[in-house]
Amino acid sequence: MREVEILIIGGGAAGTTAAETYRVGGGQGDVVIVSDEAHQLYSRVLLPHAAKGKISPEKAFLKNEAWYAEKRIELMRGRSVLRVDYKRSIATLDGDEEISYKKLLIAVGGKPRAWQMSGADHADVLQLQTYEDAIKLRERLVPDMRMAIVGSGFIAIEFAAACVEKGVKATLINRGPHFWTSALGEKIGHAVQAALEAKGVEVRNGAKVAAVEVEGGISGVTLSTGETVPCNLVGVGIGIETPMEPFGDLRGTQGLLADAYLKASHENVWVAGDCAEYDDEVVGFRRVVGNWANAIAQGRHVGQALLGRHEKFVLLTGYSTAVFPGASLLFLGESRMLPEAQRYERVLEDGKKIVEFRTLGGRVIGATLLNAVDQRAAAAALITSGVSVAGRESDLADPHVPLDGF
Ligand SMILES: Cc1cc2nc3c(=O)[nH]c(=O)nc-3n(C[C@H](O)[C@H](O)[C@H](O)COP(=O)(O)OP(=O)(O)OC[C@H]3O[C@@H](n4cnc5c(N)ncnc54)[C@H](O)[C@@H]3O)c2cc1C
Numbered sequence: 001m002r003e004v005e006i007l008i009i010g011g012g013a014a015g016t017t018a019a020e021t022y023r024v025g026g027g028q029g030d031v032v033i034v035s036d037e038a039h040q041l042y043s044r045v046l047l048p049h050a051a052k053g054k055i056s057p058e059k060a061f062l063k064n065e066a067w068y069a070e071k072r073i074e075l076m077r078g079r080s081v082l083r084v085d086y087k088r089s090i091a092t093l094d095g096d097e098e099i100s101y102k103k104l105l106i107a108v109g110g111k112p113r114a115w116q117m118s119g120a121d122h123a124d125v126l127q128l129q130t131y132e133d134a135i136k137l138r139e140r141l142v143p144d145m146r147m148a149i150v151g152s153g154f155i156a157i158e159f160a161a162a163c164v165e166k167g168v169k170a171t172l173i174n175r176g177p178h179f180w181t182s183a184l185g186e187k188i189g190h191a192v193q194a195a196l197e198a199k200g201v202e203v204r205n206g207a208k209v210a211a212v213e214v215e216g217g218i219s220g221v222t223l224s225t226g227e228t229v230p231c232n233l234v235g236v237g238i239g240i241e242t243p244m245e246p247f248g249d250l251r252g253t254q255g256l257l258a259d260a261y262l263k264a265s266h267e268n269v270w271v272a273g274d275c276a277e278y279d280d281e282v283v284g285f286r287r288v289v290g291n292w293a294n295a296i297a298q299g300r301h302v303g304q305a306l307l308g309r310h311e312k313f314v315l316l317t318g319y320s321t322a323v324f325p326g327a328s329l330l331f332l333g334e335s336r337m338l339p340e341a342q343r344y345e346r347v348l349e350d351g352k353k354i355v356e357f358r359t360l361g362g363r364v365i366g367a368t369l370l371n372a373v374d375q376r377a378a379a380a381a382l383i384t385s386g387v388s389v390a391g392r393e394s395d396l397a398d399p400h401v402p403l404d405g406f
Pocket of ligand 1: 009010011012013014015034035036037043044045046047048079080081082107108109110128129130158243246272273274275290291292293295318319320
């Protein structure tokens with residue numbers, strides 16, 4: 001059986017950054033990254049640009065063969081880890097190959113949630129998660145096509161923007177009562193929807209796809225409302241899920257469990273990036289964070305831990321999208337609307353400039369800024385300071401109360 005010093009499962013932003021940090025920091029052990037994708041590290045952030053034809057797809061690649069060789073990082077591409085035996089420190093790959101490790105990082109990101117719908121496996125039902133997805137979208141988005149977009153989150157917005165760019169008519173189908181219900185309040189939701197509509201994207205709220213109509217190609221989708229939306233492409237953006245199956249008892253509610261150090265409960269095992277459900281001391285509870293800056297920062301943090309540093313990961317990162325004019329969104333802290341949280345909407349300019357705060361247990365745990373990037377520092381400070389807003393929550397919605405007055 002092969003024995004390695006550092007085994008990293010997942011060759012995305014988090015895994016590759018950890019490997020690089022370890023090596024650049026003087027780590028001398030052998031480093032092996034197992035990736036079930038066929039490629040070296042590429043930027044998912046650039047995929048929508050590649051799909052729209054704004055950059056050549058190759059531009060998305062961030063590392064080349066020479067880089068891995070120079071850094072003495074072995075990338076096993078197109079290989080999957082199927083299970084890990086933490087007691088014996090052995091990972092089993094497809095083909096029953098076993099690798100024993102001294103230290104293990106799990107950085108497996110997320111996979112698009114399966115769309116449970118007859119016809120979901122049709123070739124013209126598209127995702128936007130991988131390099132191959134972006135290439136396919138780029139090829140299929142030609143004038144005269146029509147796309148139905150399922151979902152109203154970040155990826156759905158990217159599909160819509162790509163359609164607008166390529167002159168493809170798009171209808172977005174959202175099952176919630178208003179746009180992006182899982183993350184946005186009504187006011188920001190309406191503003192974002194208006195920005196999409198201004199660019200010709202149609203939006204159906206409170207509607208689910210009941211059936212995909214297939215006659216050879218796709219001819220339309222029938223909605224729960226009875227309406228049939230004619231289309232020949234379907235873009236699915238209904239969220240991602242952590243691949244939990246290979247990782248046994250690290251399975252959490254949304255990701256793989258880690259403490260505030262990004263350390264798993266097993267000896268010499270860490271978790272980083274989109275898949276980490278870690279104790280986030282910034283907001284005061286355990287959660288997953290899915291953005292590029294966080295994946296890089298956590299990868300760097302674990303890279304240092306592999307070199308022996310023992311420190312908590314305490315960082316507030318943000319996630320932004322500005323693909324539709326007038327709908328520049330920045331998410332800070334917890335972006336989902338947790339059932340037990342409260343929401344306060346501070347309208348700075350009706351329908352145009354809004355800051356939405358989410359509170360839990362008397363403190364601010366998240367903020368969403370619509371066209372209000374100038375409020376970033378103040379909103380971030382409210383989250384990171386952990387200051388109590390108990391009893392004054394409604395002031396968060398009052399634009400006359402300065403944010404630095406809490
Ligand atoms: C289209 C798109 C656009 C985005 N745009 C933005 C943006 O503008 N701003 C932003 O902040 N974030 C953006 N994101 C999110 C950002 O890209 C992710 O947060 C980041 O890539 C996560 O990095 P990661 O290393 O944790 O996971 P990933 O990049 O998902 O890497 C994990 C890797 O592990 C592999 N893997 C999974 N299971 C196994 C296994 N069992 N064995 C071997 N390999 C496995 C996966 O296939 C994958 O290659 C975007 C994401 C997408 C899809």
